Amino acid sequence: MIPFALVQLRALITKEFQQIAADPRLLRLLIAAPVIQLLIFGTAVNFEVDVVPTAIVDQDRTSTSRAHVDELMADGTLVRALDAAQPDDALAAMDHGDVAAVIVLPEGLDATRLRHRPAPIQIVLDGTDVRRSTVAASAASRYFAQVDAPPPAIRLVPRILSNPTLDTQPYMVPGLAAMVLVITTTLITAMGLAREREVGTLEQILVSPIRSPVLLTGKVLPYAAIGLLDTGLALGAGSLVFDVPMRGSLVFLAVATMLYLLSTLGAGLLVATVARTQQQAFMGGFFFMIPAILLSGNMTPVLAMPKWMVPVTYLNPLRWFIEILRANLLEGSGFRELWVHLVMLLLIGSTLFVTALLRFRTKLG
Amino acid sequence: MSGRGDIEVDHLRREFGKFVAVDDVTFQVPRGEIFGWLGANGAGKSTTIRMLIGVLEPTGGDALVDGISVRKDPFGVKRRIGYMSQRFSLYPDLTVRQNMAFFGGAYGLSGKKLNDRIETVARDVDLTELLTAKTADLPGGTRQRVALGTSLLQEPGIVFLDEPTAGVDPVSRRMFWDLIRRISGQGTTVFVTTHHLDEAEECRRVGLMVDGKLVALDTPAALARDHVPGTIWRARAVGIQAAVPLLVGRPGVLDVQPFGSELHVRVDGLPKEMLDDWLRPRFPDLTLEQGRATLEDVFLAVVGHQEET
Amino acid sequence: MRFSPGRFFRRVMAMARKEVAHVRRDAGMLYLAIGMPLLLIFIFGFGVRFDADDLPVVVVDEDHSEQSDALIEALTASGDLEMVEMAEDEPAAELALRSNRAVGALIVPHGFGAIRQRGGTGEVQLLVDGTDGTIANMLLANTESLVLATSLREQRVMPAFAVSVSTRYNPAGESAMFLLPGTIAYVLALVSVLLTSLAVAREWERGSMEQLFATSVGTLEIVVGKLLPYLALGVLDVLLALALGALVFDLPIRGSLPMLALGSLLFIFGMLGQGLFISIITRSQMLATQLGALSAMLPSLLLSGFLFPTDNLPLLLRAVSVLIPARYLVALLRSVLLKGGGFLDVWQDLVGLLAFALVTVAASTASFKRRIA
Numbered sequence A: 001m002i003p004f005a006l007v008q009l010r011a012l013i014t015k016e017f018q019q020i021a022a023d024p025r026l027l028r029l030l031i032a033a034p035v036i037q038l039l040i041f042g043t044a045v046n047f048e049v050d051v052v053p054t055a056i057v058d059q060d061r062t063s064t065s066r067a068h069v070d071e072l073m074a075d076g077t078l079v080r081a082l083d084a085a086q087p088d089d090a091l092a093a094m095d096h097g098d099v100a101a102v103i104v105l106p107e108g109l110d111a112t113r114l115r116h117r118p119a120p121i122q123i124v125l126d127g128t129d130v131r132r133s134t135v136a137a138s139a140a141s142r143y144f145a146q147v148d149a150p151p152p153a154i155r156l157v158p159r160i161l162s163n164p165t166l167d168t169q170p171y172m173v174p175g176l177a178a179m180v181l182v183i184t185t186t187l188i189t190a191m192g193l194a195r196e197r198e199v200g201t202l203e204q205i206l207v208s209p210i211r212s213p214v215l216l217t218g219k220v221l222p223y224a225a226i227g228l229l230d231t232g233l234a235l236g237a238g239s240l241v242f243d244v245p246m247r248g249s250l251v252f253l254a255v256a257t258m259l260y261l262l263s264t265l266g267a268g269l270l271v272a273t274v275a276r277t278q279q280q281a282f283m284g285g286f287f288f289m290i291p292a293i294l295l296s297g298n299m300t301p302v303l304a305m306p307k308w309m310v311p312v313t314y315l316n317p318l319r320w321f322i323e324i325l326r327a328n329l330l331e332g333s334g335f336r337e338l339w340v341h342l343v344m345l346l347l348i349g350s351t352l353f354v355t356a357l358l359r360f361r362t363k364l365g
Numbered sequence B: 001m002s003g004r005g006d007i008e009v010d011h012l013r014r015e016f017g018k019f020v021a022v023d024d025v026t027f028q029v030p031r032g033e034i035f036g037w038l039g040a041n042g043a044g045k046s047t048t049i050r051m052l053i054g055v056l057e058p059t060g061g062d063a064l065v066d067g068i069s070v071r072k073d074p075f076g077v078k079r080r081i082g083y084m085s086q087r088f089s090l091y092p093d094l095t096v097r098q099n100m101a102f103f104g105g106a107y108g109l110s111g112k113k114l115n116d117r118i119e120t121v122a123r124d125v126d127l128t129e130l131l132t133a134k135t136a137d138l139p140g141g142t143r144q145r146v147a148l149g150t151s152l153l154q155e156p157g158i159v160f161l162d163e164p165t166a167g168v169d170p171v172s173r174r175m176f177w178d179l180i181r182r183i184s185g186q187g188t189t190v191f192v193t194t195h196h197l198d199e200a201e202e203c204r205r206v207g208l209m210v211d212g213k214l215v216a217l218d219t220p221a222a223l224a225r226d227h228v229p230g231t232i233w234r235a236r237a238v239g240i241q242a243a244v245p246l247l248v249g250r251p252g253v254l255d256v257q258p259f260g261s262e263l264h265v266r267v268d269g270l271p272k273e274m275l276d277d278w279l280r281p282r283f284p285d286l287t288l289e290q291g292r293a294t295l296e297d298v299f300l301a302v303v304g305h306q307e308e309t
Numbered sequence C: 001m002r003f004s005p006g007r008f009f010r011r012v013m014a015m016a017r018k019e020v021a022h023v024r025r026d027a028g029m030l031y032l033a034i035g036m037p038l039l040l041i042f043i044f045g046f047g048v049r050f051d052a053d054d055l056p057v058v059v060v061d062e063d064h065s066e067q068s069d070a071l072i073e074a075l076t077a078s079g080d081l082e083m084v085e086m087a088e089d090e091p092a093a094e095l096a097l098r099s100n101r102a103v104g105a106l107i108v109p110h111g112f113g114a115i116r117q118r119g120g121t122g123e124v125q126l127l128v129d130g131t132d133g134t135i136a137n138m139l140l141a142n143t144e145s146l147v148l149a150t151s152l153r154e155q156r157v158m159p160a161f162a163v164s165v166s167t168r169y170n171p172a173g174e175s176a177m178f179l180l181p182g183t184i185a186y187v188l189a190l191v192s193v194l195l196t197s198l199a200v201a202r203e204w205e206r207g208s209m210e211q212l213f214a215t216s217v218g219t220l221e222i223v224v225g226k227l228l229p230y231l232a233l234g235v236l237d238v239l240l241a242l243a244l245g246a247l248v249f250d251l252p253i254r255g256s257l258p259m260l261a262l263g264s265l266l267f268i269f270g271m272l273g274q275g276l277f278i279s280i281i282t283r284s285q286m287l288a289t290q291l292g293a294l295s296a297m298l299p300s301l302l303l304s305g306f307l308f309p310t311d312n313l314p315l316l317l318r319a320v321s322v323l324i325p326a327r328y329l330v331a332l333l334r335s336v337l338l339k340g341g342g343f344l345d346v347w348q349d350l351v352g353l354l355a356f357a358l359v360t361v362a363a364s365t366a367s368f369k370r371r372i373a
C-alpha cells in the first residue's frame, strides 16, 4: 500500500506546483514578499526612543540656569525644540504636538540654593506615549539628582549578554521573519483548500482512493517547502543586512522551523475545514493570524501582558518560535535549553493537524 | 479489467435524519451493460450512486460493486471504479494532460503506465490534439469528454456517470453517447443517470426511481409493454392539440398526451378507423401512425400511478 | 454626453444597492466588520503593554553582609523587580538567564559591605539578558532608578533640586491610551482593504464583473457605488471601536466629533480605494488577499506611528511612511481624542488623508477603464 500512497502524494504535490507555476505572480509573491517585507520592517522597527523634543521655560535667565539647560541637553535625549517665555505657550506647543516635554526653571535658582533649600523644577510630560515620557522623566531626574552631589553610595554596573548594544534589529528581525511566514503559510493553505471546494475539484478528489491524511499532507508539503525556503532567505537577509548573529546550530533551526510550519499550516488546514469559500477561509485565517502576531511577544513582551493573558500565549506557536529564534540566533541555544519549546510546537502543530484531519473526515459523511 | 465488472445491490437504504432518500433498493447489473438510472429531481439517484462508489455509507443493506462490499471496503470500491459527478470539476488553470496526470496519480498510476493510459484514453475520447490546452479555455461539451476520459484512466470495470450530459448541446450529447457505447463495447459496465429520456432509450436496461424507491426495472421495450398497455397512435394535424377534449373520456381511450406537435393517443383495442372517424371531420389533414410508447410515456405513467396511490 | 449630477447619483445608488445586497447575503463580511474591532480593541486594550512590573531576576549575594542584605531587600521590595531565585555564582545565574527563568541577575560582589562601611562607592552588578531588548531596556532603567534612589537615601544629603513631574493627557501612564486611538485606525485599515479586495476579486473570478461592462454605467460610478456600502461598514467600525474604548477603557473623546468623522471618512475612502485597486489589478482572490494583507496589515502596524514613533525611522522609510495613510489617521485620532486637538492641530493630517483618498479612487477608476478598453 505504501508505494500507492506515495504515488498519490507525488501527484498531489506535482499538481500543486503546477498550479503555482500557472500563476507566476503568486510564486513571486510567496518568495519575494517575505524577504522584501523583512527588509523594510527590519529597518523600521526601532524601539530606542532617542529623541524627545523639549520646550524650555527659563524664568531665571541667569548664566546658572543657562548652564543647567545646556548640560541637561548634553547627552542628546532631550532636544531643545522651543524656548518659551510662559509655561502656557509651552503647553500650547505640546497640545499641537510640537514638543513632548516642558521643563520650567523658576526664577531665583541661585538664591534658593544659597538658602540651602532645594530649588523647585517643574517637568510636564506628554503622557500619550508611555515609553517616551518614561525616557524623558528619567533623563531629567537623573541629571538634576547628580548636580552638586557627592560620589554616590552605590553604583550600578550593568553588563548585557548576547546583544551588548541592545540594537533593536538582532532581536526584532527574527520575530519579524516568523510573522511574515505565518501570513504566507496559513493564508495560502486555508485558501487553497477552500478554492478546491469552491471549484468542485475537492469532491472529485474525495471520490478517488486518496485517503485524507495523504490529501492533507500533499496539500501542505509544497507550502512547507516554500516556507522553509522563505525562512532561509529571511534569516540570510537578516544576518547580511541587519547583522543578526547566527550563533546556534542550523540543524536545530531547521527542525524548529519545520515544527513551526507544522502548526501554521495546520492552522490553515483547520480553517479550511470550517470554511466553505475562499472568503471565509481568508477571514478565518485572519482571525488566527492577528492575535497570534500581536500576542507573540515580538513587538511587546509577554512579560508586559497581564498575568491572566500569559497562559493564553502558551497556545500561540508564534510565541514559542520567536523565543526559539532569539535564543538560537543570539545565544546559540539548542536542544538542551529549548526542548520545552520544541515539544510545545510539536503539541500545538499536531493537535491542529489531527483536529483538521478528524473534522475533514467527519464532514464527508 | 480483471474484476467481475458487475453490481449487486441488496436492500440498499439511506436516511438523512427522518428523511429516506433511498428506500430499500435491490437490483443487479451484469458486466458490460449500459444501465440507466432514472427519476425526477430529488428522487435519490445521486444518493444511490454515492453509496455505490463508496463515498456515502448506507444506513441499511449493502451492495457488491465489482465483487467488493461498499460497506466493508469502500476504499477497495473506490479504486476499482470510475466516477464522473453531476458537476465534474477539473482544474481550470491546468492543461488537460496535467489534469489527467493528477487524477491518474490519485488512482496510483505513474511513470510510463500513466503516460500510456493518458495517450490511450485521449485517443478513445478524441482529445489527442487538446492535451496541451488549458482546461479553462475548452467549451463545455469538450470538458465533459475530458472528464469522462479522466474517469477511465485507471481502467475501471465499472463507470458511474451522474448526469454526464447536463447542459451539453445536442451534437455533443450524441458524440458523448457514441463514446459511452464504445466504452461498453470494450466490456466496461456503465451506470448512468440522465434527465434526457431519449438518451435513456440507448440503455440496455433502465431502473426508475420515485421518492427513493425503485418502482420499475427492465429494458425500455419491456417497460413500455408492461407500464403503458394498449396501442399508441400518433396523430398529426394542424392544431391537433385542440382534439384533447374530443378524446378524453371516450370509451376505449386510455390516455391522451400532447407530444411536441403531435398527440399521442393510447387506446385499448380501439380500431384505427374509429379514431379517424372521430377526428377527421375537425382535422381534414389528419395522419395516424402507430407508435411505440417512449420512456417518457413510461415515466409519466409510472410517476403518475405512484402519485395516485 | 454632459455630466448630470442627478443621473450620476442615481447610478451610484443603484450600484451601491447591489453591493449592499452582496454584503447582506454574505454574513462573513459582517463578521469581519464587527469581529475585527472587537478582537483588536481587546488585544490592544488588555494584552499589549509597553511596561512590565515584576521583572524576574536572580540574585547572587557573594558578600553575605548586612549591607548586601539591605541592598537586595531595597531593590526587590519595590515591585519593579521580583526575585525568583538565589543563585550560587555568576555561571549559575547565567544559566538561569539562558533558560529564560529570569531576565536579569543582580550580583553583589564580595567586599561590597566593607567598601560601604568605609564610606566608599559600592558597586552592584546587573547581568542583563539581551535577547529581548525591550525587556532589557526596561530592566536597565528600572534598576538604575532603584539604585539611584537607594543611594540617595543612604547618603542622606539634601538634593539640590526638587523635581516635580506631572504628566498630561494620560496621567496614569496607561499603554492603552496610547494604543487605542491607533487601534481604531488599524481596524479601519484592515477591514476596508480586505473587504474590498476580496469582494471585487471574487466578482472577477465569477465573471460578474464582465457583465457590468456590458451596462452603460460609467467607471467612476461603479467605483464609487462599490465603495459606499463598505464605507458604511467602516463608519460602523469607528463607532463600535469608540464605544468600546470609552466604555471599557475610559478612552476620552476630548476633541470634536465632526473632526473625528471627517478624518475617519477620508481614511476609509482611501483604504477602500486601495483595496479596490488591488482587486482590479489582480483579479484573483488568492493574490488580492495576499497583496491586501501585505499592503495593509504590517505597514499600518509598523510604519504608521501606531507602535513605533515615526520620527525614529531612517530617512528613507520616513519618506515611505508619508505614503502610509494610517500615519495621518493615527496622529489625528491621538490628537483629537486625547488632547482635544482642533482643526488647526490636525489640518496637515486631513490634507494627507484627502490626497490619499483622491489618488486611490483615481487609480482604481483609471485601471478599471483600462480593463474595459
Ligand SMILES: Nc1ncnc2c1ncn2[C@@H]1O[C@H](COP(=O)(O)OP(=O)(O)OP(=O)(O)O)[C@@H](O)[C@H]1O
Residues within 6 Å of the ligand: B016, B021, B039, B040, B041, B042, B043, B044, B045, B046, B047, B048, B086
Ligand atoms: N447530505 C444530505 N443531507 C440531507 N439530505 C440530502 C443529502 N443528500 C441528498 N439529500 C436529499 O435526498 C434527496 C435525494 O437527493 P439526490 O441528490 O440523490 O437526488 P437526485 O435524484 O440525484 O436529484 P437530481 O436529479 O436533482 O440530481 C433529496 O431530497 C435531497 O435533498
Ligand SMILES: [Mg+2]
Residues within 6 Å of the ligand: B045, B046, B047, B086, B162
Ligand atoms: Mg443528482
